[in-house]
Amino acid sequence: MKTLIVGLGLSVVVSVPTLAAQVVSVGDGDTLTVVENGQNITIRLACIDAPESSQPGGIASTNRLKQLVAVGTIVSIETVDRDRYGRTVGVVSKGNLNINLTMVQEGQAVVYHKYLSNCPNSQAYINAQKQARQRSLGFWNITNAVMPWDWRKGVRNNQPTNANGTTRGNSVNNANLPACVNSDCDCSDFLTQSQAQQVLQAYPGDPHRLDRDQDGVACESLP
Structure with missing residues (x-):
């Protein structure tokens, strides 16, 4: 993938690393390990944050990612960043299916707003989360859900x-x-x-769905 940046009268082409690799394991709902050229690489899914294995919804999230990218699946990874643990942060795709976005669409992960500025097509993730919340899918169906x-x-x-x-x-x-x-x-x-x-x-997570537009203000039509 290449991005064209124009500034000060200059055109600069910046290459975004993309690799094709095979899944060897899934750690949780937002982490997996792939092998590429004989080397194991840990991938942290960009744009999203999944429930921890120890919290409600965590096991379901992990299991869903295991279904989407079972061991042996060939995936492509668009590298976005590298985190403080040295892991590759990227968007994982299986064919034309964006795995990161799918996890949010199904309510198995939430949008990681803290790092959304680096996320390709961030608005798609925001829209997907709004729909998942409205339909009480996955994480959004948990009473008193904690981010x-x-x-x-x-x-x-x-x-x-x-x-x-x-x-x-x-x-x-x-x-x-x-x-x-x-x-x-x-x-x-x-x-x-x-x-x-x-x-x-x-009630964190808004289980009563009082904040439909997710702006932090409940029932804005009320006096």
Whole structure:
């Protein structure tokens, strides 16, 4: 793949490394190992973050990636970056199927907003996540889901964050929340937007789907 950059009157062609390799193992929902020219290479899937194996949804995410790129599968990898562990960060494709994007579309991984600036076609990932959330697929069907980056920090449903990884603040005492949180809330259960916002802040992952456009504001039509 080649990218044309034009600046200061000069045209520069920058080559983005792409390699074809065979899958030898899958570590979790966003990591796999391939062999290329006799060398094992660990690949961290770019643009996405999958639930950790120890958290709800983690095993399902790992199993789905194993189905998509079973051992022996030939894949192509568009290198995007290299992480602090020395792993290749890239977009993995099987034929015309973008594996990274597919994991988000199916709710088996979330968009990694922190590193999205390096992600090719980032808007496609954002749109895919919105649809997966609306359909409560995979990770988005987990009650009180914790974002993978928070889980790695030891957060366990007490420091909710927005989908872009920014902290929303301390969780709200359930005693101060409406009874609908014990089943399923929607915007019609609240008299004011501030009441809906309390529930959104108390439940990371927005299991009640009060923030449809994922801007961190619940039920914006309410007074």
